[in-house]
Amino acid sequence: xxxNETGKPVVQLKxxxxxxxxxxxxxxxxxxxxEAEVFGFIGPNGAGKTTTIRMMVxxxxxxxxxxxxRGQSIRHDFEKAIRHVGAIVENPEMYKYLTGYQNLxxxxxxxxxxxxxxxxxxxxLIGLKARIHDKVKTYSLGMRQRLGIAQAILHKPSLLILDExxxxxxxxxIRELRDYLRKLAKxxxxxxxxxxxxxxxxxxxxxxxxxxxxxxLIDNRSIRQTAIPDTExxxxxxxxxxxxxxxxxxxxxxxxxxxxxxxxxxxxxxVAAINARLITAGFKVYAIRVQNKSLEDQFLEMTGxxxxx
Amino acid sequence: MFNFWQLVRxxxxxxxxxxxxxFMIGFIVILQIGLSALLKFIPSExxxxxxxxxxxQTYILxxxxxxxxxxxxxxxxxxxxxxxxxKLLLIRPWSRSKILLSKYVSILLFGLLLGAIMFxxxxxxNLLLFPFDNSNSVVHESFGSVRDMxxxxxxxxxxxxxxxxxxxxxxxxFMMSAVFRSSVLAIVLSLLILTSGMGIARILFALGYEWxxxxxxxxxxxxxxxxxxxRKEEFTLPFSMAVYGVYYVIFxxxxxxxFNKRDVxx
Numbered sequence: 001x002x003x004n005e006t007g008k009p010v011v012q013l014k015x016x017x018x019x020x021x022x023x024x025x026x027x028x029x030x031x032x033x034x035e036a037e038v039f040g041f042i043g044p045n046g047a048g049k050t051t052t053i054r055m056m057v058x059x060x061x062x063x064x065x066x067x068x069x070r071g072q073s074i075r076h077d078f079e080k081a082i083r084h085v086g087a088i089v090e091n092p093e094m095y096k097y098l099t100g101y102q103n104l105x106x107x108x109x110x111x112x113x114x115x116x117x118x119x120x121x122x123x124x125l126i127g128l129k130a131r132i133h134d135k136v137k138t139y140s141l142g143m144r145q146r147l148g149i150a151q152a153i154l155h156k157p158s159l160l161i162l163d164e165x166x167x168x169x170x171x172x173x174i175r176e177l178r179d180y181l182r183k184l185a186k187x188x189x190x191x192x193x194x195x196x197x198x199x200x201x202x203x204x205x206x207x208x209x210x211x212x213x214x215x216x217l218i219d220n221r222s223i224r225q226t227a228i229p230d231t232e233x234x235x236x237x238x239x240x241x242x243x244x245x246x247x248x249x250x251x252x253x254x255x256x257x258x259x260x261x262x263x264x265x266x267x268x269x270x271v272a273a274i275n276a277r278l279i280t281a282g283f284k285v286y287a288i289r290v291q292n293k294s295l296e297d298q299f300l301e302m303t304g305x306x307x308x309x
Numbered sequence: 310m311f312n313f314w315q316l317v318r319x320x321x322x323x324x325x326x327x328x329x330x331x332f333m334i335g336f337i338v339i340l341q342i343g344l345s346a347l348l349k350f351i352p353s354e355x356x357x358x359x360x361x362x363x364x365x366q367t368y369i370l371x372x373x374x375x376x377x378x379x380x381x382x383x384x385x386x387x388x389x390x391x392x393x394x395x396k397l398l399l400i401r402p403w404s405r406s407k408i409l410l411s412k413y414v415s416i417l418l419f420g421l422l423l424g425a426i427m428f429x430x431x432x433x434x435n436l437l438l439f440p441f442d443n444s445n446s447v448v449h450e451s452f453g454s455v456r457d458m459x460x461x462x463x464x465x466x467x468x469x470x471x472x473x474x475x476x477x478x479x480x481x482x483f484m485m486s487a488v489f490r491s492s493v494l495a496i497v498l499s500l501l502i503l504t505s506g507m508g509i510a511r512i513l514f515a516l517g518y519e520w521x522x523x524x525x526x527x528x529x530x531x532x533x534x535x536x537x538x539x540r541k542e543e544f545t546l547p548f549s550m551a552v553y554g555v556y557y558v559i560f561x562x563x564x565x566x567x568f569n570k571r572d573v574x575x
Contacts, residue, residue, distance in 0.1 A: 060572035083402040093393030109315040110401040
């Protein structure tokens with residue numbers, strides 16, 4: 001396992017399966033979510049992201065397996081399990097004929113112990129104070145998105161589930177959301193579960209991502225990787241004046257040409273040695289850098305280049 | 310259980326925040342006053358007593374109250390689905406059964422409210438405008454019943470029966486709303502029963518089917534027993550209540566079962 005955090009997971013998906021008719025929509029999905037983790041749930045449209053989320057919050061039945069939230073089964077102890085969950089499923093659909101405040105009041109009445117003070121606090125937090133007493137039908141999509149987040153965090157959940165939260169947000173809004181979610185996770189210890197098909201977005205937002213395709217988990221990885229060990233070979237790009245000739249000098253190395261650059265598989269020490277060799281041989285070395293594959297590159301590699309979006 | 314009232318408050322908030330609800334209430338008020346005014350100020354040879362006016366108007370107003378309550382019932386569940394708000398409503402620490410019950414209770418409360426408005430207005434306005442006769446003979450002469458009782462007793466029993474009928478109409482509308490998630494279907498079907506239920510029963514009656522005795526439309530309320538004129542000689546009050554009760558239980562069970570089982574997707 002690349003993940004070895006101690007402590008009991010806040011949420012466990014255990015072999016979650018959904019069969020509709022004869023079609024397996026979700027096929028034995030198992031994932032553990034740790035406390036205070038921003039968790040990305042990635043897959044192409046139709047991969048089963050929303051179906052999984054709906055099962056996690058009890059909107060649709062689970063054919064097989066279970067979702068355990070803070071030790072409570074969503075199937076057998078729904079009311080106890082869901083108490084720890086705040087969510088937006090797909091679009092943040094609120095009662096349009098009520099004001100933002102009335103919407104929050106409505107949800108606050110459904111969980112004991114939410115005071116008016118807490119509502120005010122949340123309104124302040126999401127920055128909707130000026131418009132909170134206006135009817136929701138006058139809100140922009142971004143404002144509805146924020147109100148959606150407000151209703152999801154009103155009862156201080158341990159798990160916050162957001163389905164495609166960046167949909168309809170402008171770049172500024174996305175950035176704010178990103179910072180805010182990271183803050184929630186860090187300061188309040190909330191586990192945030194975010195689904196998206198926007199890989200670059202997830203890469204910036206999440207600590208860890210799982211990738212699903214056709215209802216199956218195909219990858220589960222940490223994003224904020226702890227520094228790669230020095231002894232591990234990586235693909236390193238050298239920008240030199242005569243790349244083709246330089247390649248000949250590096251006989252015996254796993255190396256090649258890439259867009260006019262010279263690439264070599266080498267660990268940290270070898271990189272220094274290669275650099276020395278090139279310089280000794282009279283090449284000009286302008287730049288050396290590790291070729292980081294973006295999540296998107298990795299994703300496309302894994303899903304066999306299937307188009308996302 | 311205290312907290313259950315909070316759910317009902319939520320449903321009330323949703324009902325009374327809509328303009329259509331206030332239109333309905335306003336319509337009942339204006340219609341009642343209008344009917345009394347017509348009766349009073351249009352020249353006629355004979356002036357009704359207040360009880361008779363109240364009884365006639367209740368008959369007309371009930372029709373609209375039934376329509377309005379059925380519409381509210383139809384919208385109650387179907388609108389949550391069509392607007393997508395059902396998703397955020399169901400992911401709270403409440404069972405679906407209780408959420409559904411809170412909706413049902415709030416609709417019945419709305420029906421009671423309209424009924425109370427109708428009662429107060431038809432009684433108050435007509436007492437003001439028309440001569441008052443409180444003898445027991447009114448029950449026979451104005452209400453067409455064989456009972457020997459005070460007019461107010463008869464009126465209260467009549468209202469009780471109309472409420473029983475309203476409950477059944479609402480329950481049917483609510484069931485359609487929860488099962489098919491379509492308010493239009495729920496409204497159309499309930500109003501069809503309200504307007505043509507008796508007619509359909511009469512046709513079946515005439516055709517002489519034996520099972521016609523168990524058709525719900527003949528047992529929507531128990532006014533015939535109050536008037537001493539059952540729809541069919543062999544019918545008794547307990548029989549009608551039993552038929553009503555069986556239908557009621559089936560409708561309620563279907564509504565709750567389907568709502569609890571339903572996958573909320575799309």
